[in-house]
Amino acid sequence: MEVGIEAINLYGGPAFLDVRTLFEARKLDLERFDNLMMEKKSVGLPCEDPVTNGVNAAKPIIDRLTEAEKNRIELVIASTESGLDFGKALSTYIHDYLGLSRKCRIFEVKQACYAGTAALHMAICFVASQVSPGAKALVVATDTARAAAKNTYAEPTQAVGAVAMLVSGKPQVLEIDLGATGYHSYEVMDTCRPLPDIETGDADLSLLSYLDCFENSYKEYEARVEGANFMETFDYLAFHTPFAGMVKGAHRKLLRGFSRLSPDQIEADFQKRVSPSLKYCVRIGNVYSATVYVALCGLIDHAELNGSKRVGLFSYGSGCSSEFYSGLISGRSKEVLAGMKISEQLDRRYALNIDEYDRVLDQNMEWIFGVKDKEVDVSKYARIYNHSMAGRKLLVLKRVKDYHREYDWS
Amino acid sequence: MTQLDVFQTVKRVTLEVLPFLPPEEVSIEKSLKDLGANSIDRMEVVTRSMESLGIKVPLVEFGKVKNLEGLVDVLQRFAN
Incomplete structure (x- = not known):
């Protein structure tokens, strides 16, 4: 049967900081700026959290459904x-504020940046199994950077946002090649979030593990899919993108192994098959479990899609688990996604200067994991709030009361 | 393969990845970071050295490497 993503949308936050500005302000080595290949990073406000980001990504998808369709989200x-x-x-709040049916399973999954793919494949298997014929599933990949990561080379890439995906038997955005997938996972301590205010790790080890996983998950894909060839099977590629420079380095390394192309030919392949997927990533930054789907949105909005095209997707999450799989996108994918106006939404974000950015980070620090009772006060960042959120019917956090989070529409 | 053989390959690859580096700077006690290699450059040196030596090492083996000597040791262990 056909199965895959029926609709997808991306929420890229209310504000951004120019990455070069951050490099200059933090006195980071500008030679490394070119290596990152990043332009902007999305920044969230204290009235936002992974719930609001997730709902703000999913709401436009849900609003386009009929009541009957909405009630089939199980x-x-x-x-x-x-x-x-x-x-x-998180899904308890997301389910509630989207007004979904109570005849529904709701839960949260974790496996670092791989978790969005884990969730998507669980949803695909649920739909494909036909245990409830015609049912749909909603996957919400949502993450926020830890506010405390100042003055590191990770800071310029750490961002906020969410991608929501409606999974069903009407896969007009991405039709999954069901069963065409390779996994590779093992225990490694590369990056982690051991405390509420810390994300840490070993960047070199993480990069090496990412590459190891890419090669091995792809080899497993090839072993399962007769006739698969890295150079010929996929018209486009979308990878987990902590920063675009890393994807470029990974692509170069992999092609030296998978092909006999010259450096110039490798560069041409990168421009043709990979670069469309980076268009939104470079404007947003790393959104952890959502990142590979930020790449997919970028690809669909920027690639030439005349007829059906096969895309190879690679997802990696530290710790680690990874998967290489494929699916089909087409002109119809482009039409459906165009309705979400992602590029325009990103253009609307408030441009922070470095002082505003530092103030927002300090304010976000007051809202780290474990808040029991606290009122949100948007007057502290009214200019940003009024520019990007006020009156736009976005979900915002109002208060936390005895650990219960209360939200409302902006 | 001796430590010197492996080091000479690593040195050659390092100079390919960092072409502006004076060759005499690349001594075995230095780290790639000391030599100005960023994370992508470091990954290139590791993977191209393996390719050049024709050996396969699980990449996470290089995670604890501190300098060129450590890199050479891991490569040599898998080369012999």
Whole structure:
């Protein structure tokens, strides 16, 4: 049967900081700026959290459904490494504020940046299994950077946002090649979030592990899919993108192994098959479990899609688990995604200067994991709030009361 | 393969990845970071050295490497 993504949308935050500005302000080595290949990073406000970001990504999808279609959403999975409670899943709030049916399974999954793919494949298997014929599933990959990561080379890439995907038997955005997938996972301590205010790790080890996983998950894909060839099977590629420079380096390394292309030919292949997927990534930054789907949105909005094209997707999450799989996108994918106006939404974000950015980071620090009772005060960042959120019917956090989070529409 | 053989390959690859580096700077006690290699450059040196030596090493083996000597040791272990 046909199965895959029926609709997809991306929420890229209310504000951004220019990455070069951050490099200059933090006195980071500008030679490394070119290596990152990043332009902007999305920044969230204290009235936002992974729930609001997730709802703000999903709402435009849900609003386009009929009541009957909406009631067929029987599974809501949130993926995150920015959870708000050890027991209560983000999806409980997301499900509530989207007004979905109570005849529904709701839970949250975690496996660093791989979790969005884990959730998507669980949803695909649920739909494909036909245990509830005609049912749909909503996957919400939502993450926020830790506010405390100042003055590191990770800071310029750490961002906020969410991607929501409606999964069904009407895969007009991405039709999954069901079963055409390769996994590769093992224990490694590369990056982690051991405390509410810390994300840390070994960048070199993480890069090496990413490459190891790419090669091995792709080899497993090839072993399962007769006739698969890295150079010929995929018209386009979308990778997990912590920063665009890393994807470029990974592509170069892999092609030296998979092909006999010259450096110039490798560069041409990168421009043709990979670069469309980076268009939104370079404007947003790393959104952890959502990042590979930020890449997919960028690809669909920027690639030439005349007829059906096969895309190879690689997802990696530190710790680690990874998967290489494929699916089909087409002109129809482009039409459906165009309705979400992602590029325009990103253009609308407030441009922070470095002082405003530092103030927002300090304010976000007051809202790290474990807040029991606290009122949101948007007057502290009214200019940003009024520019990007006020009156736009976006979900915002109002207060936390005895650990219960209360939200409303802006 | 001796430590010197492996080091000479690593040195040649390092100079390919960092072409502006004076060759005499590349001594075995230095780290790639000391030599000005960023994370992508470091990954290139590791993977191209393996390719050049014709050996396969699980990449995470290089995670604890501190300098060129450590890199040479891991490569040599898998080369012999």
